[in-house]
Amino acid sequence: MTSAQCPVCFSDRTIPIGDHIHTCNSCGIAFNSKFRPKRYNESYFLDEYRHQYGKSYIEDYDAIYSVSKKRIATILQFIQLKKKPSGLSLLDIGSAAGFFLKCARDRGIERVHGIEISEYAAGYCADTFHIPVSRSSFEDLIIENRYDIITAWFFLEHCADPAPVIDKIYSVLNNGGIFAFSGPSLFGPMFKFKRNAWIETHPPDHRIDFSPRFVKAIFKKKGFRKIHVKPAGIHPERIISSGSVFFKPFSPVYRIFSRLTAFSDTIEVYAVK
Ligand SMILES: [Zn+2]
Secondary structure (H helix, E strand, O other): OOOOOOOOOOOOOEEEOOOOEEEEOOOOOEEEOOOOOOOOOHHHHHHHHHHHHOOOOHHHHHHHHHHHHHHHHHHHHHOOOOOOHHHOEEEEEOOOOOHHHHHHHHOOOOEEEEEEOOHHHHHHHHHHHOOOEEEOOOOOOOOOOOEEEEEEEOOHHHOOOHHHHHHHHHHOEEEEEEEEEEEEEOOOHHHHHOHHHHHHOOOOOOOEEEOHHHHHHHHHHHOOOEEEEEEOOOOHHHOOOOOOOOHHHHHHHHHHHHHHHOOOOEEEEEEEO
């Protein structure tokens, strides 16, 4: 893949900022023209994940569950449907071992369904939590049902062609329903202050990077009515070392700024149809 055409808005008005990373002047995302999809097999969920985070994906259950609780609370705050949680339906794309789905069901959302390409992770979810999972890529799956909530945590940036994926999500979402997702953002300390390191360490399996402003514009254009963006993590130490004398006064100010503007290397988006 060598094309420098934007994979979200298809504009040719793009600028190379690294060997194979480009920014789009039209919609404002960054994209990787040498994108290589990763293989999500058993070794990813056990060994590769451990290598990156110090424990396997399965062992990271508590941390993932606790983030999931906050995300479900935000979804229930923004959803525009007058239904009790027990009446809502939820589809999680790239559902991995099903920890988010388990949490959603624990919070009262009874009709939950996953889509997961990894046979190992899909099997783990079905066997452990007895939650139905379609073993497929989202792109290849024919979806007959419509959902009130669709979630995709750190999924969209891994899609070779994100534009038709966003269109398909929109088409299977009920009016008043919510599409919640997370992804990497350009409007954060790494891209703004450590650009060279950002380019050098850009994951080959990331096709696109968002920003709060552009995600709002793109999703409005796709038909979503209201878009809320939150920082997915707040890291003042990425700007000033935590050992510095300036860190203590800087950190609370940075936290406020990050919450107000979604300035962060990763963002969560809650888009209402
Ligand atoms: Zn674009």
